[in-house]
Amino acid sequence: MKILNTLAHLVVVPLTALCALAAxxxxxxxxxxxxxxxxxxxxxxxxxxxxxxxxxxxxxxxxxxxxxxxxxxxxxxxxxxxxxxxxxxxxxxxxxxxxxxxxxxxxxxxxxxxxxxxxxxxxxxxxxxxxxxxxxxxxxxxxxxxxxxxxxxxxxxxxxxxxxxxxxxxxxxxxxxxxxxxxxxxxxxxxxxxxxxxxxxxxxxxxxxxxxxxxxxxxxxxxxxxxxxxxxxxxxxxxxxxxxxxxxxxxxxxxxxxxxxxxxxxxxxxxxxxxxxxxxxxxxxxxxxxxxxxxxxxxxxxxxxxxxxxxxxxxxxxxxxxxxxxxxxxxxxxxxxGEQPKVRDYLFTAYKDCQRSIRDDRWKLIRYPLINKTQLFDLQADPHEMNDLADKPESADKIKELTALLEKTRKEYGDNAPLNVANPTPAEWNPSLVKNKSKKKAEAE
Ligand SMILES: [Ca+2]
Missing domain, CATH: 3.40.720.10 (Alkaline Phosphatase, subunit A)
Structure with missing residues (x-):
């Protein structure tokens, strides 16, 4: 009986393991x-x-x-x-x-x-x-x-x-x-x-x-x-x-x-x-x-x-x-x-065809193709994104680097929206522009 039980054990365990592997x-x-x-x-x-x-x-x-x-x-x-x-x-x-x-x-x-x-x-x-x-x-x-x-x-x-x-x-x-x-x-x-x-x-x-x-x-x-x-x-x-x-x-x-x-x-x-x-x-x-x-x-x-x-x-x-x-x-x-610290070196986000972003551990670039505008933030120093560094001369290299990374990444994701458009619209905006546009739309309707 003892031998039989041992054999049964030997048979049952591998089968169970196989089932576990299958499903x-x-x-x-x-x-x-x-x-x-x-x-x-x-x-x-x-x-x-x-x-x-x-x-x-x-x-x-x-x-x-x-x-x-x-x-x-x-x-x-x-x-x-x-x-x-x-x-x-x-x-x-x-x-x-x-x-x-x-x-x-x-x-x-x-x-x-x-x-x-x-x-x-x-x-x-x-x-x-x-x-x-x-x-x-x-x-x-x-x-x-x-x-x-x-x-x-x-x-x-x-x-x-x-x-x-x-x-x-x-x-x-x-x-x-x-x-x-x-x-x-x-x-x-x-x-x-x-x-x-x-x-x-x-x-x-x-x-x-x-x-x-x-x-x-x-x-x-x-x-x-x-x-x-x-x-x-x-x-x-x-x-x-x-x-x-x-x-x-x-x-x-x-x-x-x-x-x-x-x-x-x-x-x-x-x-x-x-x-x-x-x-x-x-x-x-x-x-x-x-x-x-x-x-x-x-x-x-x-x-x-x-x-x-x-x-x-x-x-x-x-x-x-x-x-x-x-x-x-x-x-x-x-x-x-705790086997590895991260799964990605950088992270891409997108909204419709009007906003694209890429960030790494420190820097974040947001691109607005339709108005030809770029923002650059140092998230470590400025987590609330209050200080746009895009127009600073010393940011040029970082913007170039992150823009190239953004371009590469959006293509990898099959994103068809370009980072530049032929005829960008003015960036200017304030609440009175909305009111005027709403009024015009209401009149049109
Ligand atoms: Ca929701």
Whole structure:
């Protein structure tokens, strides 16, 4: 009997190992908490001095923070759409052909019981059908959290869980409950250090919806009022995330869960006189929070340049289900595990055909082809981008170097928008120009 058992052991182990190689099953649950338009610093755990996010702060206290995470770009003012599509595909939005599996398909093939509940507008909803359950719509994070909590109760312990929480908060019109609105008084909220009443030149997107959610020129009252609502809505997001965390604890699943907390795009709230996500400043459309926490993830704080959509291969890596081949996105697991400091030397971002940017660890160049304008910032000395060095004679070599890198990179990504156009328009811009143009348009209509 002893010999037989030994032989059986010898036979069984290799077969199990082969099965594991063919279709690795998840080692952990994965919970993806995606806020809508969450700014890159807007959680207590990230050092924000005003916003209150106690549930996420506790969850992420020993998490791994990526300080320099960005959306690659957008071909539409609704930056949510390409961003969420890139999360689902792991491919750049400039990529023309993709035969690689979506995140939902990978999750399904790995054997997770999966659900997504969240906003359906500006979201690649067709890709959500591959989750076991997708409950779209709603403008209240509580409803989305309820859907996930019900799913946890049904499936916990039976299969590994993949939960994708994607509510509308804190996107405008900012939604919260009274307890959170009361927490933030506009008079107590400072203006951004780089606040301006209006943006000093035409970046190609001065009249879009987001820029018109407050009157222009901006005032202290209007901007701090919007910030108060934004913080209230972020705290409400936190409360609902806390309910999901509690449900996992009650189901005995918390310690076995990898959490990813992120925003789908950034947002200007008075910085440079801007309000939306249609610009490439650090507090603009592309810079987002990205934090991982859970088993096997050390506490960390990284300056590595990464893309948001890299969360797709990263979660596959961390959960042990294998990373699909052929993705533009790279797994960040080697950075998280301390095996390498970075996955990219520089980072490219794009907005429609009017803005392009490239940055490295220190320097950032933004190019506005349609008005033939370039900005250069030293992000180490000037993280709020208040001191444009482009016109300084000593910047010439750096501008030449970064422009060449930008040109090379945009071609690598298959980006067809040139860095120079034949007939650039005047850069001049001020709020009265918008009013006059709006009036003319209204008269024409
Ligand atoms: Ca968004």
């Amino acid at each position: 690795p099953s998840p080692k952990y649950n994965v919970v993806f908490l995606l806020a809508d338009d969450l700014r890159p610093d807007c959680l207590g755990v990230l050092g924000h001095s005003i916003v209150k996010t106690p549930n996420l702060d506790k969850l992420l206290a020993n998490g791994f923070i990526f300080r320099n995470a960005y959306v690659l770009g957008a071909n539409t003012g609704a930056v949510c759409t390409p961003s969420r599509t890139m999360i689902q595909t792991g491919q750049s939005y400039l990529c023309k052909n993709s035969s690689t599996p979506t995140l939902a398909q990978t999750v399904k093939a790995a054997g997770f019981a999966s659900i997504r509940s969240g906003k359906s507008d500006n979201n690649p909803t067709k890709m959500d059908v591959d989750f076991d359950r997708h409950v779209d719509g709603g403008t209240d994070a509580k409803v989305n959290a309820d859907n996930l909590i019900e799913f946890i109760k049904e499936h916990a312990g039976k299969k590994p869980l993949f939960l994708y929480f994607a509510p509308h908060e804190p996107h405008d019109p900012q939604h919260a409950t009274e307890e959170f609105y009361r927490m933030y008084k506009p008079a107590d909220i400072p203006l951004p250090v780089n606040f301006l009443p209006f943006h000093p030149f035409d970046n190609g997107e001065m009249r879009i919806r987001d820029e018109r959610t407050l009157p222009s020129p901006r005032t202290r009252e209007s901007v701090t009022g919007k910030l108060a609502r934004y913080y209230a809505s972020t705290s409400y997001f936190d409360q609902q995330a806390g309910r999901i965390i509690d449900a996992l604890k009650q189901a005995g699943q918390f310690d076995n869960t990898i959490f990813i907390v992120a925003g789908d795009n950034g947002l200007s709230l008075g910085e440079h006189g801007l309000l939306g996500k249609q610009n490439l400043y650090e507090f603009g459309g592309m810079h987002v929070p990205l934090i991982f926490a859970g088993p096997g993830i050390p506490k960390g704080d990284s300056q590595a340049l990464v893309y948001l959509f890299e969360l797709y291969p990263t979660l596959c890596d961390l959960a042990g289900v294998g990373v699909p081949a052929g993705l533009d996105a790279k797994s960040l697991a080697p950075v998280i595990k």
